[in-house]
Amino acid sequence: MQINITSKLWWLISPTYKYAEYSKNKLINRGTTQYFLSKALKKYNKNYFTFSILICLASQFLHTMMLRFICDETFTQYQTTFYYAYIIVVIFTSWVFLLSRAVEILKAFLDDAIDKLNHKNSNSNLLFGERLKLSLTSYIELIINFGTFYFLIPVSFFKDNHQFTSIIEAIYFSAVTITTIGYGDISPVNWFVQLITIFEVLTGFTLIVVCFTIYSSLALSNKPSIPTKKPSKTRKSAKFRKT
Template sequence: MSGHFNKGNFKPGGEGLRTRVFQIIFESDTPSAKGFDIALIVMILASVLVVMLDSVAAYHARYADHFYWIEWGFTIVFTLELAVRLYCLERPLQYLRSFYGIVDLIAILPTWLTLLIPGAQSLVIVRILRVLRIFRILRLMEFVGEGQLLLGALRRSTHQVFLFLFTVFMLVTIFAAMIYLIEPAEAGFTSIPKAIYWAIVTLTTVGYGDIVPVTPIGQAISVMVMLTGYSIIAVPTGIFSAEVIRSIRADRYSDEACPGCGHDRHEQRAKYCLRCGTWLDEETPDPRAPAPEASSADDHSSDDPNNET
């Protein structure tokens, strides 16, 4: 498993104990850090399993008290873990504003908030808070090195995906308005929002069948919507895939050009140019370069018999 975070973003808050705790929690290149990672992963999965089982009526009726105390045990452990994380960091507020800091808060706040929401009238809110604990599963992204790569690709492709969704929304609205004007209300197209629902279901090729055009023109429009859906459904996948590939290349390859031939497609760990064999690290000397020869003037002066010492 790779390290949780980039050490350039998060730094220990001091020497001694705080540095040792930081290495255990935010790194994974030591046996103690790996053990911490594995234990935390097991606890996250177990806590999510408890939430799932507690949502089953039969299990809740029989083991509600057990689930209650187990959940409080997980909450206390995760609360202490978050406190230790903040203790060992130089800038704890920066962590709380990060993605995983927010997830950590979501993982523990619902259980603590149930203490502040008593009364039968609050059962619905309590249920929502209990379900929010399922978001602990997001913390598993913290232990996957590729998770950072995927999140970065999602952030960089946000504008393209938003433009795609906006285009799809315009198409859906146009098709919905057309089908609303053509189809009778008896077919289920009682309003434009209802027609938009039909257009989205048809465009995504889901086809529930609860609303179906009955006129020939409406059926022809349905064919156009379905074909349009097949033609554009792969667009967001392509956008995201391109960003992932770009992230992989950026992580693997260096942008620095070779000082000899100008080629800039070298792996990060490459020492010599794959085209001309030039030493790439300009800050350090080439260990294979021949030693500089002594100057000819020094040789002649040493051989001159008139040379006085």
């Protein structure tokens, strides 16, 4: 199995991607098999999806508490401090996970699809059906992560200072954006948020059009390979007895 190491600059662009790369290379250095590497990749995907839901729920709670805190006149002297602390938390969360995870999903699945077209051997033995499941889970995670990001940013970034009533409405806007439906009831006016919406559409297209199409076509045209089974304890013990 090959070890791939990208530039250290990716720690700034996407911390989650570099962490996943570090964890993957660590397993390879330990001499792991394709079976256990595939199992680890599926575990990472599941953990990230669960974490995105937790951040989504925590964002709803944090946003509600912030609005109540600002409207409470008894805490007037602390409102400015709390507001700037809230902004710092939003920026940090968006960089470390929400947007970072989106960049990771885009790069990871696009690189994997290109490798499949170039007939390069993969370090894992994930079947095409399993890859489709992972990409679908990541697609839903993208909707949640971008929705959480839209929910946390200032209302001045949207037309008519639109205030999302709940995290559900923000996820609705994210889903409408990534599917390119675009009803126009909610629209960003800030240049950075406009770029983020374009990036969301690009990431969604990459998963749906590129990855889904390539994985499906390759799965139909090629005979599916049987994943390597987990080595049994009986075989290990028999090997030791033989030696």
